Amino acid sequence: MPAHPVPQPAPGPEQPHWNIPSITEDTARDAFRLYASSKCCYSSAPAKDGVITNMEAFNTYRYRLETFTESRSTEWSHEPYQGQPVDAYAQQPPGPWDISARVPTFFVAGQQKIKVPYTSSMKPCHGCIGMGRKPCKDCAGFGNKVCWVCNGSGFRHRNDRCHHCMGRGRENCTHCHGQGSKQCDICRGKQQLLVYINLNVKWTNNTEDYVVEQSSGLQVTNLSQVSGKELFRDSQYMVYPLMGFPDPMIVQAAQRLVADHQHNFSQTSRILQQRQTIELIPVTKVTYAWKGKIYVYFVYGNEFKVHTDDYPATCCCSVM
DSSP, X not given: OOOOOOOOOOOOOOOXXXXXXXXXXXXXXXXXXXXXXXXXTBOSHHHHHXXXXXXXXXXXXXXXXXXXXXXXXXEEEEEEOSSOXXXXXXXXXXXXXXXXXXXXXXXXXXEEEEEOTTOOEEEEOTTTTTSSEEEXXXXXXXXXXXXXXXXXXXXXXXXXXOTTXXXXXXXXXXXXXXXXXXXXXXXXXXXXXXXXXXXXXXXXXXXXXXEOOOTTSOOGGGGGGOOOEEXXXXXXXXXXXXXXXXXXXXXXHHHHHXXXXXXXHHHHSEEEEEEEEEEEEOEEEEEXXXXXXXXXXXXXXXXTEEEOSOOSOBXXXXXX
């Protein structure tokens, strides 16, 4: 596939500083109660009666880069011949990137199959050698099998003729209805196949995140399923790495990811659009006391998701 030119994008605007206020104690407690109630083996007592002694915010940034690409590949395909046009060799077939495909919705994955013009030809079916039928595998082409009731003897007892096979010792094959052959499932009995080249067009949204590590003790992996407050969004054919953002780690990550995406995906596909966003994800570390001991839980994301490693009141239960 020929290489596609990569234009130089214009620099993006410098970004100001943002902050998210800490959540209230009531919000933290309500989130903890909901968390405890969702666990079948957790008592609700610590969430209801625990005394919050400290709340500390560890808000963090998440940078996300999305590169929406289109890739194309070809493969031979076939279908039963039923009088379709045969146009092979009428003229030179178009190349993969010369064929028009539907306009995709950016950043939404999808695919489309297109029959390549001037590649269709007709040939005998390879599955049945042009016969339209194939020997039945269940009865080996005989059309009948040994009776399962009398095991081929024709009698159930010494003088009691088998009523299932009427004493013949064999019964008609139910898979081929006694014919010994079945319609070919490749050509569907048409004997001929239309053979052509299919163009497979695939749209992929390649997404990569970078989250700034925070010292709260909550693992970054916990943040993958939550959203934050969107601070910045930039979408264009080729985005330019961020400049002037207050957190230098986000700036460095953006420069690395933009360079990697534009290099890697332009080699194997066509880049249609890129989008970069920055979210500020709220993370609150909550310390609480219950029965004379200190425990910790985290409330994070716009969804107020809760995580804790040491819930103090659990029980062993089993589902019958």
